[in-house]
Amino acid sequence: xxxxxxxxxxxxxxxxxxxxxxxxxxxxxxxxxxxxxxxxxxxxxxxxxxxxxxxxxxxxxxxxxxxxxxxxxxxxxxxxxxxxxxxxxxxxxxxxxxxxxxxxxxxxxxxxxxxxxxxxxxxxxxxxxxxxxxxxxxxxxxxxxxxxxxxxxxxxxxxxxxxxxxxxxxxxxxxxxxxxxxxxxxxxxxxxxxxxxxxxxxxxxxxxxxxxxxxxxxxxxxxxxxxxxxxxxxxxxxxxxxxxxxxxxxxxxxxxxxxxxxxxxxxxxxxxxxxxxxxxxxxxxxxxxxxxxxxxxxxxxxxxxxxxxxxxxxxxxxxxxxxxxxxxxxxxxxxxxxxxxxxxxxxxxxxxxxxxxxxxxxxxxxxxxxxxxxxxxxxxxxxxxxxxxxxxxxxxxxxxxxxxxxxxxxxxxxxxxxxxxxxxxxxxxxxxxxxxxxxxxxxxxxxxxxxxxxxxxxxxxxxxxxxxxxxxxxxxxxxxxxxxxxxxxxxxxxxxxxxxxxxxxxxxxxxxxxxxxxxxxxxxxxxxxxxxxxxxxxxxxxxxxxxxxxxxxxxxxxxxxxxxxxxxxxxxxxxxxxxxxxxxxxxxxxxxxxxxxxxxxxxxxxxxxxxxxxxxxxxxxxxxxxxxxxxxxxxxxxxxxxxxxxxxxxxxxxxxxxxxxxxxxxxxxxxxxxxxxxxxxxxxxxxxxxxxxxxxxxxxxxxxxxxxxxxxxxxxxxxxxxxxxxxxxxxxxxxxxxxxxxxxxxxxxxxxxxxxxxxxxxxxxxxxxxxxxx
Amino acid sequence: xxxxxxxxxxxxxxxxxxxxxxxxxxxxxxxxxxxxxxxxxxxxxxxxxxxxxxxxxxxxxxxxxxxxxxxxxxxxxxxxxxxxxxxxxxxxxxxxxxxxxxxxxxxxxxxxxxxxxxxxxxxxxxxxxxxxxxxxxxxxxxxxxxxxxxxxxxx
Numbered sequence: 001x002x003x004x005x006x007x008x009x010x011x012x013x014x015x016x017x018x019x020x021x022x023x024x025x026x027x028x029x030x031x032x033x034x035x036x037x038x039x040x041x042x043x044x045x046x047x048x049x050x051x052x053x054x055x056x057x058x059x060x061x062x063x064x065x066x067x068x069x070x071x072x073x074x075x076x077x078x079x080x081x082x083x084x085x086x087x088x089x090x091x092x093x094x095x096x097x098x099x100x101x102x103x104x105x106x107x108x109x110x111x112x113x114x115x116x117x118x119x120x121x122x123x124x125x126x127x128x129x130x131x132x133x134x135x136x137x138x139x140x141x142x143x144x145x146x147x148x149x150x151x152x153x154x155x156x157x158x159x160x161x162x163x164x165x166x167x168x169x170x171x172x173x174x175x176x177x178x179x180x181x182x183x184x185x186x187x188x189x190x191x192x193x194x195x196x197x198x199x200x201x202x203x204x205x206x207x208x209x210x211x212x213x214x215x216x217x218x219x220x221x222x223x224x225x226x227x228x229x230x231x232x233x234x235x236x237x238x239x240x241x242x243x244x245x246x247x248x249x250x251x252x253x254x255x256x257x258x259x260x261x262x263x264x265x266x267x268x269x270x271x272x273x274x275x276x277x278x279x280x281x282x283x284x285x286x287x288x289x290x291x292x293x294x295x296x297x298x299x300x301x302x303x304x305x306x307x308x309x310x311x312x313x314x315x316x317x318x319x320x321x322x323x324x325x326x327x328x329x330x331x332x333x334x335x336x337x338x339x340x341x342x343x344x345x346x347x348x349x350x351x352x353x354x355x356x357x358x359x360x361x362x363x364x365x366x367x368x369x370x371x372x373x374x375x376x377x378x379x380x381x382x383x384x385x386x387x388x389x390x391x392x393x394x395x396x397x398x399x400x401x402x403x404x405x406x407x408x409x410x411x412x413x414x415x416x417x418x419x420x421x422x423x424x425x426x427x428x429x430x431x432x433x434x435x436x437x438x439x440x441x442x443x444x445x446x447x448x449x450x451x452x453x454x455x456x457x458x459x460x461x462x463x464x465x466x467x468x469x470x471x472x473x474x475x476x477x478x479x480x481x482x483x484x485x486x487x488x489x490x491x492x493x494x495x496x497x498x499x500x501x502x503x504x505x506x507x508x509x510x511x512x513x514x515x516x517x518x519x520x521x522x523x524x525x526x527x528x529x530x531x532x533x534x535x536x537x538x539x540x541x542x543x544x545x546x547x548x549x550x551x552x553x554x555x556x557x558x559x560x561x562x563x564x565x566x567x568x569x570x571x572x573x574x575x576x577x578x579x580x581x582x583x584x585x586x587x588x589x590x591x592x593x594x595x596x597x598x599x600x601x602x603x604x605x606x607x608x609x610x611x612x613x614x615x616x617x618x619x620x621x622x623x624x625x626x627x628x629x630x631x632x633x634x635x636x637x638x639x640x641x642x643x644x645x646x647x648x649x650x651x652x653x654x655x656x657x658x659x660x661x662x663x664x665x666x667x668x669x670x671x672x673x674x675x676x677x678x679x680x681x682x683x684x685x686x687x688x689x690x691x692x693x694x695x696x697x698x699x700x701x702x703x704x705x706x707x708x709x710x711x712x713x714x715x716x717x718x719x720x721x722x723x724x725x726x727x728x729x730x731x732x733x734x735x736x737x738x739x740x741x742x743x744x745x746x747x748x749x750x751x752x753x754x755x756x757x758x759x760x761x762x763x764x765x766x767x768x769x770x771x772x773x774x
Numbered sequence: 775x776x777x778x779x780x781x782x783x784x785x786x787x788x789x790x791x792x793x794x795x796x797x798x799x800x801x802x803x804x805x806x807x808x809x810x811x812x813x814x815x816x817x818x819x820x821x822x823x824x825x826x827x828x829x830x831x832x833x834x835x836x837x838x839x840x841x842x843x844x845x846x847x848x849x850x851x852x853x854x855x856x857x858x859x860x861x862x863x864x865x866x867x868x869x870x871x872x873x874x875x876x877x878x879x880x881x882x883x884x885x886x887x888x889x890x891x892x893x894x895x896x897x898x899x900x901x902x903x904x905x906x907x908x909x910x911x912x913x914x915x916x917x918x919x920x921x922x923x924x925x926x927x928x929x
Contacts, residue, residue, distance in 0.1 A: 128798050129819050131798045132799075133833075541794055542795050
């Protein structure tokens with residue numbers, strides 16, 4: 001045990017260093033990359049929306065509480081905006097009216113006929129009439145300045161869309177009837193009490209929160225959510241908090257908590273098993289110290305290369321580091337004789353190097369977290385192997401039931417042929433699998449599903465799965481594309497394909513078809529001088545007013561195109577409704593859908609439009625496709641890494657036959673595990689691939705010891721240590737497989753199947769005559 | 775017209791705007807409901823029935839037309855408050871919302887109303903009458919817009 005103290009000291013130093021410098025990164029973009037839409041969604045205006053329902057039977061109490069919390073939230077740096085009355089009536093801000101006025105020719109482009117003198121005279125008469133209207137009078141000054149009628153049509157359209165306006169309010173109504181009560185209506189127009197939106201069933205007060213524009217962080221979001229819920233509960237009410245970021249944070253935290261529990265149980269069982277298997281019990285310490293040094297080395301190496309360690313790298317890398325536990329077990333089993341121990345050290349070194357080379361291939365995946373997993377596992381295994389070799393010196397053999405008689409390998413004739421047949425068959429199963437249910441990285445915990453369902457009952461939430469994205473570089477382009485889509489959606493609404501929809505274009509006047517617009521674009525103000533003068537005279541307006549009319553028209557006509565920056569005043573108002581928002585340098589104005597009864601039919605109708613920038617989105621299918629791509633990428637890296645590892649092994653061992661046997665056995669067992677996974681779950685996901693990486697590492701480990709150990713005592717020691725290692729791995733991963741956490745169940749089951757398969761293919765050896773060995 | 779609640783009076787309104795060669799003319803009736811809302815039933819140039827409360831106004835294009843409910847526009851609030859107070863005969867409400875100045879007394883009286891709320895500065899109202907009879911009012915708005923309302927007794 002004298003050797004133990006320096007390593008314990010080293011472990012203490014490394015652990016101290018880790019504690020001092022470790023920075024854990026929880027940004028979900030690590031897995032999918034910053035550009036991936038799955039995670040980017042969390043960084044859009046819609047992704048930052050959070051709905052808080054405060055449930056209490058006393059309407060006054062819950063409304064007062066909601067108002068108080070809204071005030072508090074407005075001062076919270078995590079929050080950008082709190083809306084307590086979306087879509088509610090309220091006088092539009094002067095800023096918005098100005099904005100609508102300036103951009104009227106984009107929001108409601110005039111047809112060519114709108115520039116004729118009779119049409120303009122008609123508009124001016126309507127504007128005159130608006131002067132005597134109680135409400136329209138506030139806008140009549142601008143109606144008079146816009147004889148094209150664009151501004152009037154914008155005001156009428158958004159007034160007709162207002163939830164407080166009567167559904168029968170017709171766009172053809174007099175401008176006097178344009179109240180501009182709610183310039184941009186929310187698709188959800190809840191009832192209100194004391195200025196606070198109430199749920200449809202009258203049981204909850206609602207707050208619509210937009211989170212500040214900062215990257216999604218699980219820890220920060222989780223803390224914010226907990227604070228908010230606790231605030232509501234302290235006041236004796238119940239809180240229901242639903243939003244993309246909130247759900248993501250809750251899922252992550254839920255997985256973290258249950259994983260910690262599963263890991264603790266697995267760790268305890270493993271310790272008990274090792275205490276029995278590696279008698280005397282102090283040998284357990286000889287296993288734990290290399291593991292601790294390996295983990296510390298791994299964390300420091302990742303910190304050095306990447307600047308921080310992603311929480312996923314810690315999780316996956318930690319699981320892969322389970323392999324490090326095998327190294328001291330092998331050495332302890334072989335320490336009875338110096339030459340056996342020397343050989344075992346060489347095998348451990350080879351194993352760590354080969355597996356490390358394979359894992360480092362994950363750096364080529366282009367996915368930051370997988371690269372971190374590669375560095376974590378490679379450096380950790382190297383550290384653990386070096387520590388094991390230095391820590392465990394010659395001594396009494398300690399394998400359980402120390403060898404009283406030498407064991408011989410079980411020989412299987414034509415093993416290569418059998419492995420080839422297994423590989424081909426398993427490969428075919430994987431290749432030809434029809435594919436099961438769409439892939440999900442995680443399943444929603446039942447509690448979250450219930451929250452979403454309850455909130456759906458309180459407010460009429462749009463479909464979270466289906467939507468139609470409409471993109472364009474300017475608002476003009478977006479609205480033109482939406483105009484085409486509008487007809488498709490109205491038809492879908494009529495025939496029951498969808499129950500209803502929301503679209504920005506629905507809140508704006510109908511756009512004239514291209515054929516009805518001025519052929520050469522909007523005419524020059526000079527060209528309008530004569531018809532405007534004629535219209536003014538016909539409508540009984542002062543001739544001198546012509547200059548003001550032409551100046552106002554010219555200013556609107558010559559405005560720069562509406563890009564994402566210029567959209568800002570409108571974006572603030574409609575972002576909560578999700579109607580339009582800047583998105584990756586363009587404008588995104590999705591159609592939100594309710595009650596999608598026939599998604600395939602709707603998708604076909606949208607595709608038939610053949611409109612640029614208009615795409616039907618099925619979030620589940622899209623996410624599944626992204627995960628498939630991620631899994632394929634990870635699988636390619638794993639295959640390349642395994643090939644590199646075996647090439648390294650070949651160069652190091654220089655026994656082609658043995659290395660080929662190990663490689664073929666690992667390939668067959670790996671494919672067999674993959675095929676079993678495909679048959680049981682319908683496909684290979686990214687988690688299965690990561691688990692298979694560990695299985696391959698385990699296979700190299702077992703293969704080196706069982707294939708390269710000579711018959712007799714060396715083989716007996718190798719077999720015993722491999723069996724102890726396999727039992728340890730099975731105990732740990734079977735616990736994970738039964739943990740109830742989807743992610744861990746998947747990894748645990750895959751590794752268990754893989755360990756058994758690897759054990760089988762390596763225990764069965766080729767007859768001596770075929771290998772040329774003794 | 776006798777100042778006091780629940781009276782129904784005819785009115786004629788001229789809107790003078792810098793853009794107009796001739797003023798735009800509207801006419802109709804005004805009355806008060808029991809709960810203090812002013813009902814403005816405009817017959818010409820287009821039918822518009824408005825019910826004006828303290829904070830909200832409902833607007834219809836006719837008795838059977840659908841109703842739009844909206845907050846009272848802030849720029850119109852002083853004028854609407856004054857009309858509600860004058861037509862409803864609520865002198866206390868007028869005195870609370872406006873600074874009053876008697877600019878003529880006999881035989882016709884004229885009272886100038888300036889909104890107490892500084893946010894509504896720029897609007898000026900003059901109410902004119904003869905004895906207990908209210909004859910009309912004039913509202914001067916920013917931008918050179920002037921509204922002249924004359925009250926007539928209903929036949």
